[in-house]
């Protein structure tokens with residue numbers, strides 16, 4: 001398959017807010033169920049191991065008209081939960097048998113309670129990830145949470161996975177993350193060959209199809225970009241920080257690159273690569289998964305930073321790793337985690353003379369002119385005056 | 389009458405003295421060597437902090453006091469100039485602005501630097517960021533205490549164990565290190581015993597609102613009543629004395645059939661009994677209260693007065709189980725309760741306190757409180773069978789208090805209650 005057809009397929013999945021692919025999967029496998037999860041981190045391995053289809057619910061973006069959702073949220077709350085409610089209230093999520101609400105922020109936390117009231121027949125669980133760094137305490141806690149979740153999901157699916165099945169799912173998601181690492185690495189080294197729009201669409205597709213299919217899709221993309229290389233441009237190299245939950249509209253991602261910035265790292269959909277190392281496969285699967293979270297979670301705003309110097313060095317580390325020239329802080333309006341973190345991260349970046357710009361977006365932003373100008377000027381100034 | 393107001397004066401005088409002493413002690417801490425621990429109101433473990441001889445600083449209390457004293461607007465502006473977003477909690481920005489302006493407390497005394505930031509992560513995500521931000525300012529040790537949320541409506545046994553383990557293995561060692569003192573469980577038990585005494589009296593005060601007329605305003609008035617127990621004085625002899633005095637004064641008001649004192653005078657003619665959800669606005673606090681009181685609307689129960697601890701459903705600090713009881717306390721703070729639980733609580737209050745309706749004051753700052761309140765409004769209306777009103781303001785950002793809008797909203801709401809009454813009696 002060529003690049004274009006792969007991306008077309010991914011875009012179709014991304015565009016389809018009726019989740020037809022999920023519905024098809026369910027109808028092809030009678031008796032199976034699908035379980036949704038909100039951003040940022042949910043242990044999809046467990047959903048998969050129970051024979052359920054994990055489905056990432058990342059809002060309606062700029063593709064859904066909010067009719068009922070606004071009646072649930074005040075104007076000063078971010079956009080994501082109202083579009084999620086809209087999807088739910090309009091029946092677009094009625095193929096889901098359960099929903100997981102990770103401890104990303106108080107908005108998603110409270111949405112878990114709303115969901116319980118709105119959909120009393122659905123399985124709903126708030127996923128409280130450990131926030132402390134001490135492995136001896138954090139790992140048993142998280143392992144207990146995972147066990148609880150696994151038992152619930154097993155009940156929901158009617159299938160309690162064996163240790164080997166669990167291990168197989170852990171291994172599969174190791175492969176998925178390895179493929180994503182490779183994708184990011186390719187973009188880092190050849191950003192002209194991996195436009196962020198394409199990378200993003202692939203990852204979004206991966207949120208609604210089985211991980212096995214996603215792996216195949218990524219592998220065919222790798223082959224396609226080798227077969228159809230693009231020509232490099234004289235762009236600056238930036239990382240985008242702060243878009244880990246509510247997602248920027250695709251138009252905004254395109255705008256950044258078209259304005260002359262290669263995005264060489266980002267935190268879009270960060271939950272799909274939250275664990276930075278492979279999960280150990282030799283021990284008890286749940287304790288291995290728990291340990292991996294506690295030891296290898298990515299640095300992000302939704303997890304407590306135990307290292308007192310962590311916030312100051314975070315951007316420098318990311319910029320260095322990506323070989324970037326600058327940072328674009330792009331947070332959803334009213335996003336507590338991203339916006340409360342921003343002053344700390346920015347101070348750290350500026351202490352290392354890393355050029356930064358910052359803006360806010362909403363998943364349904366429709367005007368990109370202002371972003372284009374900001375990103376364009378930023379890119380020009382980096383090229384003129386040099387980056388970090 | 390004279391006797392009652394004298395009793396009232398006594399509790400107010402006591403509270404004033406307690407607060408003034410506390411801020412003086414804090415100011416003198418660099419000289420006296422008293423260790424200083426910053427922690428939050430929900431999930432504050434004052435008994436534990438005090439058992440190490442440390443003085444607590446509650447940054448939300450400073451922020452709300454700054455709001456009441458009209459200082460918060462400048463502090464927030466200062467923080468926003470320093471790069472803090474206009475979208476986030478104004479308590480945090482008020483605090484950061486206050487630090488940047490020299491860290492002078494709302495009472496005019498200087499606040500000491502923390503020896504430890506005790507980040508009790510109880511019911512609010514912003515807490516995590518707030519202390520990460522303060523750590524940048526003070527470069528001091530921080531200990532994180534993770535209180536699992538009541539996602540399924542209960543404090544699960546393994547969550548309790550997890551909290552106790554953190555207390556034993558993280559929090560207590562951090563306190564030992566910061567204060568240079570050993571953990572003394574007997575001392576902690578003594579403080580917990582005092583806590584339970586004060587809690588009994590506080591509950592009696594809050595439940596006095598079941599009387600008609602209610603002798604207290606359980607929101608605007610009660611924020612003063614919960615002040616000591618939500619902050620530095622739970623588990624202290626001063627706290628016990630305060631609540632004893634307050635209870636006596638309130639019982640005297642009940643005996644005399646008196647309503648609460650409000651900014652517009654004593655409210656004996658209670659026309660409307662309301663329940664309120666959400667924190668108050670602090671920058672126009674008296675004006676806000678007056679809007680209710682001048683219409684004869686009295687608040688008989690509120691959820692905000694449970695953010696620093698929920699006692700009216702039976703929980704008391706238990707000296708027999710010192711660490712377990714701290715875990716239970718933290719887990720039960722209002723913002724740690726899930727939305728269905730919050731709806732239950734409001735419905736329960738409306739019934740128990742025979743309220744005519746309820747008001748949600750939705751504050752822009754606080755996602756912990758506000759996200760989901762529109763749905764709560766509909767659920768509570770449906771289940772309790774009374775109408776609700778939804779008003780919007782902010783905690784300490786004066787830009788978000790629109791007096792005319794709020795007044796209009798409240799007046800038309802009360803008219804609706806009148807109309808329903810007439811309909812019912814017709």
Ligand code: SF4
Nearest residue numbers: 078105245246335336
């Ligand atoms: S966008 Fe930010 S505030 Fe909104 S739900 Fe996501 S993390 Fe929470």
Ligand code: SF4
Nearest residue numbers: 477512514754755756
């Ligand atoms: S978000 Fe709400 S609970 Fe959290 S600090 Fe601000 S006012 Fe307090």
